[in-house]
Amino acid sequence: MVKIGNVEIGEFPLLLAPMEDVSDPPFRAVCKENGADLMFTEFISSEGLIRNAEKSVQKLDIYDYERPIGIQIFGDKIESMREAAAIAEEAQPEMIDINYGCPVKKVACKGAGAGILLDIPKMQKMTEEIVKQVSLPVTVKTRLGWDDSTIRIVEVAKRLQDVGIQALTIHGRTRKQMYKGEADWTKIAEVKNHSDIHIPIFGNGDIDSPEKALEYKNKYGVDGIMIGRAAIGYPWIFNEVKHFLKTGSKLPVPAMADRVAVAKKHLNFSVEWKGELTGIFEMRRHYTNYFRGIPNFKPFRTRLVESESHLELINILDEISETFEEVYA
Incomplete structure (x- = not known):
């Protein structure tokens, strides 16, 4: 120990x-x-x-x-x-x-x-x-x-x-x-x-x-x-x-539902701790990595880093979950 x-x-x-x-x-x-x-x-x-x-x-x-x-x-x-x-x-x-x-x-x-x-x-x-x-x-x-x-x-x-x-x-x-x-x-x-x-x-x-x-x-x-x-x-x-x-074995990569749930939790806490404006801005560095390697994700990434609304970001994340649910279950 x-x-x-x-x-x-x-x-x-x-x-x-x-x-x-x-x-x-x-x-x-x-x-x-x-x-x-x-x-x-x-x-x-x-x-x-x-x-x-x-x-x-x-x-x-x-x-x-x-x-x-x-x-x-x-x-x-x-x-x-x-x-x-x-x-x-x-x-x-x-x-x-x-x-x-x-x-x-x-x-x-x-x-x-x-x-x-x-x-x-x-x-x-x-x-x-x-x-x-x-x-x-x-x-x-x-x-x-x-x-x-x-x-x-x-x-x-x-x-x-x-x-x-x-x-x-x-x-x-x-x-x-x-x-x-x-x-x-x-x-x-x-x-x-x-x-x-x-x-x-x-x-x-x-x-x-x-x-x-x-x-x-x-x-x-x-x-x-x-x-x-x-x-x-x-x-x-x-x-x-x-x-x-x-x-000696690898865990499966996180399912899309897991990625979205963690990104949401991170975003919500960020807004709560820093205020909406700063919390949203400082989350932007994280989105690319939360959804790294997802094909055809660029339009969603653009919306995530351009949005200035907490509620809108939550809706975008929900949309991501629904769009990629079957592929990354």
Whole structure:
């Protein structure tokens, strides 16, 4: 049984990656229902939290059915991160997660996210201060390094473990790679299999099928896998992976009725949580994936992404269910 502190998360847990503008409560709800063992909030700006910015504070919303859940924070100032961790702890998650992996320019080039990989002593000190500040387990998500010449991930893991983190997720790319090229899981395995490392190590990057999940589990020996982009519009991947790991057989693809039911639930929660205008707009990124691979679907997709009415979207989804019911039953 894998444990983070005293939190049990399964024999081989599947984690939902914290993705900005994706991993909100509506999305997490459908992923949890479909097998995600541990989830995290979207990353939250430490400066936004300590200034009580509305967007940052809203990201602290967590619900009992999501548990266990971690709140993820990011920033470049040690004091701000320490204060933000204290604020996040008040929302009563199971753990506090630190983002040392975000590669986007506006974050990394200011020394936050993956940018801190250029200053490992500061990374260690910041982590130490957060661990001291909170009573919850502290975890970290990071990348291999800033670029190929700065990969010191084993050293990073040991330093962070030394100051008290209780789990580490490693995305197998450098900051320079962004999301391009293949993730290098051999470097993740070096950390997991190092004799000095005793905390759970989770691998992240390129897991998009049950077959690959099993291959990487066996090949690299990680304690669990974090899934990100492959879950967008396809929350079924968690249960599909679990079933394949257990039985060696694949679950049937979701029937059209299932796709529509989950898309509806996601849409309804999105509108409820964010308001109709924002909720509808932010759902648009998901529709393509909910109905990926459906022939002759383009007219429906166009209507889904152009509609600005909650009721109209529900009617379109019902129409989709009726139109494709016999083909995708």
